[in-house]
Amino acid sequence: MLEGRLVVLRPREASDVDRYHAWINDREVTRFLVMRYPVSHAAEEAWLAHRGSAPMGYSNVGFAIDTPDGVHIGSIDFHHASPEDRAARLGIMIGDKAYWSKGYGTDAMLTLLRFGFEEMNLNRIDLTVDERNGRAITCYRKCGFVEEARLRQDRYAEGAYHDTLIMGILREEWLARQATEEAR
């Protein structure tokens, strides 16, 4: 269990399935994610069983995001972790819309960044984000991510092509940020 200021990150359990199933079928939640097709309860159950039954490790880092009083509000993970490059890609979803824009996502990000750099010994963490997802971009900037690339017409949704941004944060930037925080 990883403790942040506003959230706790814990392993995902099979018993989380109803919430995941509801979130990933909610178009307001998935509109900026790579998900596109509806997902059955059975498919979601199989996915959770598959992800949840393997122990977490370098190439299987996925957490449920809980509030300190145990309300499950979302999900955060690393994928494509490359041990030689010491790099991984981060994905996050706050599925419970009541918890949007209140700092929970930012805190979950900072908590997983700390784990990535200070426990997994990563050197680079990056993510992709739909150019229209201003709320997320602001959050990622606040966490120290820098825009590195704009993939033109990368993603088709809602009748049009949209650009995708790639944002990254390096270990040295994370450490500098921690040093500034401590000095405060």
Place this chain on the structure above:
Amino acid sequence: MIEGTLVNLRAMEMADLERNARWINDREVTRFLSLRYEMSLAAEEAWMRERVTQPVSWQNPSFAIETKDGRHIGNVNLFNVAAEDRKAELGIMIGEKDCWSKGYGSDAVRTLVRFAFDEMNLNRVQLHTYAYNERAIAAYRKAGFVEEGRMRAFHYTEGAYHDAILMSVLREEFAHQM
């Protein structure tokens, strides 16, 4: 067979095995690729058999590159082809080093990109390469690719972290060039 100006693209065959195995164990070739570990002939054979026994298709657009006189000099392919976004990533290797810097790579890329737009009906073709691979970056520019950004410290090799350059060509841009 897909005809370019300097090269043709054809389906890969098991007869290409010895050359492929030689190329991907040649560090001068693979230092520009994401390949890092040597590969046994058996592993390469298994990998090729999987490719070669399925038809070249939307799921498997991979080709051998031949000069006009029939010499197999490298491979080029698309991967991560996304139907809804109409996009794909491109990978290329010119394994025969005496064929470097002679325009074969650019022509193979241009030929496959034309196929991607005109036959597969894609909208975007992207690739990434390492910042130290200046020869490739020049070739991709020549083939119509535009730089979209730089992923810092993306790839570790030869004792240091290196940036990766993202490049793409869009359907509307490519049509204008031709």
